[in-house]
Amino acid sequence: xxxxxxxxxxxxxxxxxxxxxxxxxxxxxxxxxxxxxxxxxxxxxxxxxxxxxxxxxxxxxxxxxxxxxxxxxxxxxxxxxxxxxxxxxxxxxxxxxxxxxxxxxxxxxxxxxxxxxxxxxxxxxxxxxxxxxxxxxxxxxxxxxxxxxxxxxxxxxxxxxxxxxxxxxxxxxxxxxxxxxxxxxxxxxxxxxxxxxxxxxxxxxxxxxxxxxxxxx
Numbered sequence: 001x002x003x004x005x006x007x008x009x010x011x012x013x014x015x016x017x018x019x020x021x022x023x024x025x026x027x028x029x030x031x032x033x034x035x036x037x038x039x040x041x042x043x044x045x046x047x048x049x050x051x052x053x054x055x056x057x058x059x060x061x062x063x064x065x066x067x068x069x070x071x072x073x074x075x076x077x078x079x080x081x082x083x084x085x086x087x088x089x090x091x092x093x094x095x096x097x098x099x100x101x102x103x104x105x106x107x108x109x110x111x112x113x114x115x116x117x118x119x120x121x122x123x124x125x126x127x128x129x130x131x132x133x134x135x136x137x138x139x140x141x142x143x144x145x146x147x148x149x150x151x152x153x154x155x156x157x158x159x160x161x162x163x164x165x166x167x168x169x170x171x172x173x174x175x176x177x178x179x180x181x182x183x184x185x186x187x188x189x190x191x192x193x194x195x196x197x198x199x200x201x202x203x204x205x206x207x208x209x210x211x212x213x214x215x216x217x
Contacts, residue, residue: 004156006176009211010183013190016210022189023136028104029061031137035129036088037079048078061102065093088124095122108138115140127166135188139181143173144188148195155199156211 024043025031030050037046052075053059058067073086093102099118100107107115115138119130127145134140145166153159159169177183198209206212 004158004211006158006173009152009156010177010187010190012210013194014186017190017193020186020189020193022185022192023132025136028108028137030059032092032104032133033059033064033089035132035136036085036092036125037076038132039081039085039088039129041080045078045080049076052076052078061093061096061104064089065097065102084124088122091122091124092119095119104137110138112140112142116142127170131170135181135184141174141179141181141184143170143177143184145169145173146188146192147201148192148199149188151195151201152191152199152211155204 023031023034024047025034033053034046034050037049050059053064056075058064058075064072069083069086069090072089073082076082076085076089079085095118096102096104096107100110110118112134116130116134119125119133120127125133131142131144134142135144150159150164150169153169153172154161154164158172173184173187177187194209194211198205199211
């Protein structure tokens with residue numbers, strides 16, 4: 001099997017699906033909250049939790065940073081692990097308050113490496129969540145690696161099936177593509193779409209996948 005290039009994969013996926021308009025969020029703050037809530041749950045559950053916050057006028061930094069833990073946990077209950085996620089959200093918002101005076105514009109203006117380090121120092125924020133916030137909320141040029149990305153790379157011989165390193169997979173994308181947030185955004189969204197519709201964990205629909213010819217060339 002000849003390994004496809006990442007550009008070839010992108011071109012095929014974009015031609016098949018078109019633009020994805022991802023991440024689904026009306027504001028950078030909503031994207032930040034969603035990036036935490038989506039940990040270990042389906043996006044449909046995140047939407048319900050976000051709707052709870054919106055309906056009560058609480059989906060703002062100023063409201064959530066002072067919201068009692070029990071109240072926040074109850075509101076985000078649909079997203080699962082609600083007590084844990086409420087703590088993680090408060091940890092994250094506390095960091096933004098302490099380091100950036102609660103100013104999301106100042107937060108987004110921070111240099112990429114420093115901002116990523118600050119995010120990773122927050123308890124409960126790992127590389128995938130940090131990079132999602134960086135790319136989608138702060139529009140920084142970093143590539144998000146998730147289960148869909150790993151699955152696609154491994155099935156095309158571009159990453160090990162077991163024990164693949166997050167940083168190595170991220171570097172593969174960032175070294176192979178133009179360093180632009182818009183491209184990284186679109187590419188990751190296309191991978192997620194492919195993973196949900198074709199490159200499934202079990203019973204993948206390989207023969208119908210837009211990458212089938214690439215895989216079998």
